[in-house]
Amino acid sequence: MKILVCISHVPDTTSKINFTEGDTKFDTNGVQFVINPNDEFGLTRAMWFKEKQGASVDVVNVGGAETEPTLRKALAIGADSAIRVNTPATDGYQVAKELAKVVQDGGYDLVIAGRESIDYNGGMVPGMLAQLIKANFVNNCISLEVDGDNAKAIREIDGGKETLTASLPLVIGGQKGLVEESDLRIPNMRGIMQARKKPLNVVESADTNTKTEAVKFEKPAPKGDVKLVDPENLDELIDLLHNEAKAI
Secondary structure (H helix, E strand, C coil): CEEEEECCEEECCCCCCCEECCCCEECCCCCCEEECHHHHHHHHHHHHHHHHHCCEEEEEEECCHHHHHHHHHHHHHCCCEEEEEECCCCCHHHHHHHHHHHHHHHCCCEEEEECCCCCCCCCCHHHHHHHHHCCEEEEEEEEEEEECCEEEEEEEECCEEEEEEEECCEEEEECCCCCCHHHCCCCCHHHHHHHCCCCEEEEECCCCCCCCCCCCCCCCCCCCCCCCCCCCCHHHHHHHHHHCCCCC
């Protein structure tokens, strides 16, 4: 079984976020980048298939050379090889089109993507990718087993869970629950050294047209001052909740 894990290169949530050029560009200065958490759950599950079923595991990212340290980390975790599509990731459609070409050229049986990335939270790429390559698709996936050409998946739905069966090829949008957080792997020194010798192939863009354009970014408004009320003055508290906060 050939598995492709899609890796997004995203800012660490502890990084301070700023914008430049009239709030139209994300400022990467001083920002620490990591593997998208939803993708990391998927990569860890792919490692299980590699170790238990002998699957081969490649990772792929759409982006510039600045994303290669993130791909190298995925290789250090245990992926066999990495692919970088040499073009900036501009929107979900463009990324899905680029990934579709990689999947078709590589003949992958299973594509594991995160249900969304934590930077833009678009949640569009896995579904569009599945449609482009005419593969089955399961989103919000929290469990996956593969037996031959058949897969059994569990996904979260409103109010519960749904169990599905599907044949390969299959695309999943994974999330927390696909593996336990305690199962996530930290690259050790041996993995880091081996990652330096593993192939990282750079392929050129398929010249996909983008469908959207970021006009402006805006950070959330700062929180207002806190107003303290004496615990004995319930009338003032009720008045504030009713007339200012409009909460009651």
